[in-house]
Amino acid sequence: MNDPKATQPENFRDLYNKAIELLARREHSQAELREKLKRKFECTDADIAQVLARLVELGYQCDQRFAVAFTRERLYRGLGERRIIQELKFKGINASIGEAILAEQAQGDFAAEILIERTWRKKFKAIPQDQKERAKQYRFLQYRGFGGDDISRLFERLKCMPDDDW
Incomplete structure (x- = not known):
């Protein structure tokens, strides 16, 4: 065939x-x-x-078991909710199942604030100094599946952090 x-x-x-x-x-x-x-x-x-x-x-x-394992692996890789749901749909899993699994997993190390910051820190060593660098970091985080609101909140948190926290 x-x-x-x-x-x-x-x-x-x-x-x-x-x-x-x-x-x-x-x-x-x-x-x-x-x-x-x-x-x-x-x-x-x-x-x-x-x-x-x-x-x-x-x-x-079991599609549910597959979705849980797949979601966990993607969260460990530092991917955001949007990207994970998109990949689950591509694998034939209903978006509502993916959202429910993400809601269960979004605690502790996988809380959105912690996950986005960990992903950002792994790739970038300093907060963006100009608009070009900020746009670059923003696009990277969007590609990884994080929403614009989450990214903006991350940049606000990073600005407020003392330099010795780096």
Whole structure:
């Protein structure tokens, strides 16, 4: 179909085994598994749906569990809420699920103020001295998924900090 390397599965077991092999490496969303199985095998959507249903039934695949693991990993990398939700949507996860998970995770080390400051400090060593540098830092933080209000509050906090806190 899509990929010239795709093969015809012998039976349900081939699809199932490949899905298990993928899940053994890391969590996958249903949309990711569906896409990978389509690329690997020439089969119908109904065949893939049957495999996915069985994996969910057995507890081997869970979109909620995938979203939690994915969100945590992205937070550790210093990404903001907007970027994480965008990536979850790309992986086939509903935005409302992503927002709920982020709300649960947004405590302690992952509070928005702490996360944005940690991300900023990792990249930049000094507060922006001119408009050009401020715009550069602002764009970087936006790209990482932080909102304009959060970025503005960070710059205000940084201005108020004594120099010996650097």
